[in-house]
Amino acid sequence: MDTIETYLTNLTGKDTKRAESAALYLINSSDVELFKKLVNKTDFLFDFVRNNVYSRIENAVDETNYKNIINFFDYYSPYYDDLFADILSRRANQDLTDEMFDLLEKGNISQKTYAAKYFSYIPDTVAIELLGKYAFSDDEYLSYNSAAALGEMQDDVSFDLALGNLVSEDDFERLKAVKFFAAYGRDFPFKEIFQSLKSSKLKENISGQIPYMISLLDLFKTEYKDDSLLVILNIIAGLGEILPLADVFQFELYEVIEKLINSDLFPSSDQGKTAVILLLALSKFSTFNDNNEYTFDESKEVKTEISNIYNLLKKQNDDFWNLQKNYVVEQLECKDDFSMTAFELIQEFNIENAQPDLIKLLNSDNEIIICNALQTLKSINKLDGVDIKSISEKINNLNIKAVVESL
DSSP: OOOHHHHHHHHTSSOHHHHHHHHHHHHHHTOHHHHHHHHHHHTTSOHHHHHHHHHHHHHHOOTTTGGGGGGGGGSOOTTTHHHHHHHHHTTOOHHHHHHHHHHHHHSOHHHHHHHHHHHHHSOOGGGHHHHHHHTTOSSHHHHHHHHHHHHHHTOHHHHHHHHHHTTOSSHHHHHHHHHHHHHHOSSOOHHHHHHHHHTOSOHHHHHTTGGGTSOHHHHTTSTTHHHHHHHHHHHHHHBTTTBOGGGGTTTTHHHHHHHHHHOOOSOGGGHHHHHHHHHHHHHHHHHHHHOHHHHTTSOHHHHHHHHHHHHHHHTSOHHHHHHHHHHHHHGGGGOSHHHHHHHHHHHHTTOGGGHHHHHHHTTOSOHHHHHHHHHHHHHTTOOTTOOHHHHHHTOOOHHHHHHHHHO
16 A cells, blocks of 8 residues: 555656556545645755646546545645635636635635635635735735735725835834735835835835836836836845845846846936945855855755856956946935945945045934944044044934944
8 A cells, every 4th residue: 555655756756657646646535644745845846846746636636526625725835826726716616615715714824825815716706805804914825815816806995905004104014015015916006115115124025025016127117217226226135134045036136237237227326326236236146156055955046047147247347346336435425225235335345445435424414324434434444533532422322422432
């Protein structure tokens, strides 16, 4: 008698007959333990193996056993929710929809999440109230599937609620709202999203949702072209820590960076912003390329793309990078997110010719900028002659004063 491990090996293996037999066993027997092991293993399967598994499961389903899939709903996996929803939706009837509604209302989180996906395939408005409740859930998958279903129903109530949350004082509520729109999939309120982004402390997280609404390359062509630079800055800053490296494909970062290197798409007034992005990208992708700790569990495709982006940046000559460094120094006066990053880049790349601009900033009325300027001057060994004591006497914030005096 075959064991669960044997069925699992056959289901994911190369032998077509054994795989088909294992898929039939899985569906006909509703072997929940086998499905649980399949879910745990799917994360580590190559895409083509996953696709084979999907086809085998789909081919094993017929009009007599399709409801057996519902027994697997106790174990949620984003790899299987579309497959199951598609299979069930093609056999949808009122009884099945009622059963899905019952799971959406009374099931556990996993069952609710699968059921929410079903309603994105069968947009029956009977579920609209529950989906509106779950669309802002703390559970990422449940909220996403619920918002996607509401998008198919073009629900205005949840849309307006998310719009209101974009101005919430709670940054996490703002992020939930942005994620809602990414899942909702239509009528994106970019003006309000970008306004929310600029005043949020979760800039990297919010920016990472934008490419799920519109390609960054397409964003360049819209009225929000200037905002696209802030989004790209935040994406690169958050990559590998807040945002997964695998998203380099969704973000189209190779094409975006290539565009910034070669294009005159942006006016000369934005050269400083572009330079900050490019130098930050050089710093980040050098780190990713040189340290296996960032990429050891990434796929071959992701590693190759990271290497491609790194090589694209590295092949630019010294004159190009010296020009970018000069532009970065000019960006210091802008007092925005780009100037804050410019301080870090001047330190990292030891841009000594930034000294005069940094000295000027010591007369700023912004104590954080003064502190950043002093720390940067020290980092590039240009602090000699600066009267730290007199500067410290003008600072009111005790924490900043302590940092300044420590210099």
